[in-house]
Amino acid sequence: MIKVFINPDKFEKFSNIIIKPLFLISFISLILGLIFSFYLSPDDYQQGSTVRIMYIHVPSAWLAMLTLFIMTIYSVIALVFKISFGFIVNSALAPIGATFTFICMFTGSLWGKPMWGTWWVWDARLTSVAILFLIYLIIIFLRKSFSDINFGEKITAIFIIISSINLPIIKFSVDWWNTLHQPASISKLSSPSIDPSMLRPLIIMLVSFMCIGLLIAIIRIKAEIIERKQKI
């Protein structure tokens, strides 16, 4: 089973099986989530209708961090066990992570303008997410700045491992510093401080975002594998 995640051949076979159900799930859950978030969830008593931005903002922020986490794990695997599938995953996932981070920052500033009064504040959480975006851009550029692409990938993997220090800083920045951005309200174990009627569309949107991200990742990884097979 674990070979699915490290062997390109097994991965291709597995992805051919999984790709159609995944497409169906993401399609249905995206439509369901949009219906839920626009019509079946209540307005916030303070924020009014703008609270619906949360249903896109929060899942994309989680996925932006999750992508770097997956890339860190894969670069450790690739460097330690010399499995080159990790490099393929890294180069396929970096633009996806950058896109999710950009969506998170964009919707966040759209949400911040009516609620906080500014597009952008230099508070801890926002700054660390901006750094995350720059890290993704560097990961994309660093790989391409070497004439030997195999070498560039190893260097990029080391950079990814070093820059993953940023992940706990993003996660705990709202607890360590007293900031404008509100602290976590869902991932608090045992008692989430969010109403079930708002939690339901959020979970559905999270599932659909994850499926869409996975779908794009699978397509990109397959394209990358084909591209490398042609070069040999």
Place this chain on the structure above:
Amino acid sequence: MQTINSILAIFYREYKITFRNFNDIFTILVFFLLGILIFVFSIGPNKEIFNYISIGIIWTLLLLSTNLSINKFYKNDFKDGNIILFYMSGLSFEVIVLIKLITMWVFFQLPFVIIIPIASLILDIDTEKILLNLYVFLIGSPILTSLASISGSMNLLNNRNFAISSIIIMILSIPLIIFSVGIVSATPELIEPQLNILIGILFLFLAITPWASAACIKISLRNI
């Protein structure tokens, strides 16, 4: 005994090479002073503004002048093949990176101890703050050196894109800049906790750097 001898030999070699190229160090110091003058010209001689931003200017220019010394680390040794001799000397690359860190810190960061008070006098900073800033500089500058070592070893084979090595230093140095500027402008009871965090960052980077730099050098040696 032989290990100690070879370590001392490498120290002596580094010292000789860097001392003969003393012009480089002097150029970097002039760059630092010139940068501060440019800041003064672009903002205007308003003392109240300088009270807010002078420490930030000093640390930004320290970061920029560290960027100038990236290629002094391993690039020349790598080009003329000395790094293969290091490899054959029986020492591991982690030790060599540590030696490089110490010599580079002594030669390229320690001269700023003389320059920073002069720059602070130009910017009209209090004497207490100058002393505190020097103290913070002694803790923070090894972090800058280790960042330069990491990005210098990452870009050994990079002949296309020179800007990316500076960008790597800048993005990894953000916590250092936040805390080191924060300490100097903080209220007295907040100085010590932030100083502890800065020392923690220093030890973290001292632990990471030899490993990361040595891994990068080994990878680039295999791919010449």
